[in-house]
Amino acid sequence: MNTLVKRLGQALLVAWALLALVPVANAIRVVREYAVNHLTLEEWYSMAPIAIAIHDGTFSLSQLFEPVNEHLFVLTKLVLALHTGLTHFNQTFGQHLNLLLSLLIWSGVLGLLWSQDRLAALLAAPLLSLSVLNVRQAFNWLMATQSAFLFPVLAILIIVTVFQRMPISWRALLSAMAVAFL
Numbered sequence: 202m203n204t205l206v207k208r209l210g211q212a213l214l215v216a217w218a219l220l221a222l223v224p225v226a227n228a229i230r231v232v233r234e235y236a237v238n239h240l241t242l243e244e245w246y247s248m249a250p251i252a253i254a255i256h257d258g259t260f261s262l263s264q265l266f267e268p269v270n271e272h273l274f275v276l277t278k279l280v281l282a283l284h285t286g287l288t289h290f291n292q293t294f295g296q297h298l299n300l301l302l303s304l305l306i307w308s309g310v311l312g313l314l315w316s317q318d319r320l321a322a323l324l325a326a327p328l329l330s331l332s333v334l335n336v337r338q339a340f341n342w343l344m345a346t347q348s349a350f351l352f353p354v355l356a357i358l359i360i361v362t363v364f365q366r367m368p369i370s371w372r373a374l375l376s377a378m379a380v381a382f383l
Contacts, residue, residue: 214320214323214324215323217323217324217326217327218323218324218326218327220326220327220330221311221326221327221329221330222330223327223330224327224330224331224333224334224335224336225304225307225330225334227334227336228300228303228304228334228336228338228342229300231336231339231342231343232296232297232299232300232339232342232343235339235343236292236293236296236297236343237292237293237343238291238292238293239292240292241343241344242344242346243269243270243346244292244344244345244346247269247274247278247346248278248281248345248346249290250264251264251265251278251281251282251285252281252285252290255282255285255286256285256290260282264278265278265279265282269346272349274346274349276348276349276352277295277345277346277348277349277352280295280298280348281295281345292345294345295345295346295348296342296343296344296345298345298348299341299342299343299344299345299347299348299351300342302348302351302352302354302355303333303334303338303341303342303351304334305355305358306333306351306354306355306358307329307330307333307334309355309358309359309362310329310333310358311325311326311329312362313358313361313362313365314329316365363376
């Protein structure tokens with residue numbers, strides 16, 4: 202009887218953890234279904250000029266550092282500059298990138314939890330999925346410039362992971378600073 206209860210408890214725990222995959226699947230479905238190749242809001246004046254400059258051959262690195270609504274979207278603009286030649290400024294690339302960044306953030310936080318306490322990670326997985334991959338975040342996935350807000354979260358997560366896995370040393374500090382610089 203005791204082993205039956207234990208196995209039933211383990212099965213319920215696994216089923217609970219598998220619930221975490223529902224928001225993941227839903228997020229993937231939303232981006233696949235609603236990603237479209239058109240600009241929205243500030244993308245017209247923040248991203249389109251870079252794509253035009255790349256197309257015309259007049260792009261300069263200083264364009265990466267021009268503020269947009271008082272924000273520097275350096276990494277987002279760099280990604281745009283790199284993929285414009287390959288995708289012909291296809292906005293669905295940025296939308297899928299946002300989903301990928303969100304999935305990396307979700308799996309990174311889950312991985313950090315798993316390394317500390319596996320039971321806590323299993324219990325937290327569905328709730329973490331609902332918070333990071335909530336369908337109310339769809340706008341953030343479907344607007345390419347939103348990666349400017351996802352990159353820093355992922356960078357912080359990488360820095361925390363570096364410090365968790367390495368003793369604090371010059372190597373760890375330099376690794377964290379390199380990620381923070383990006």
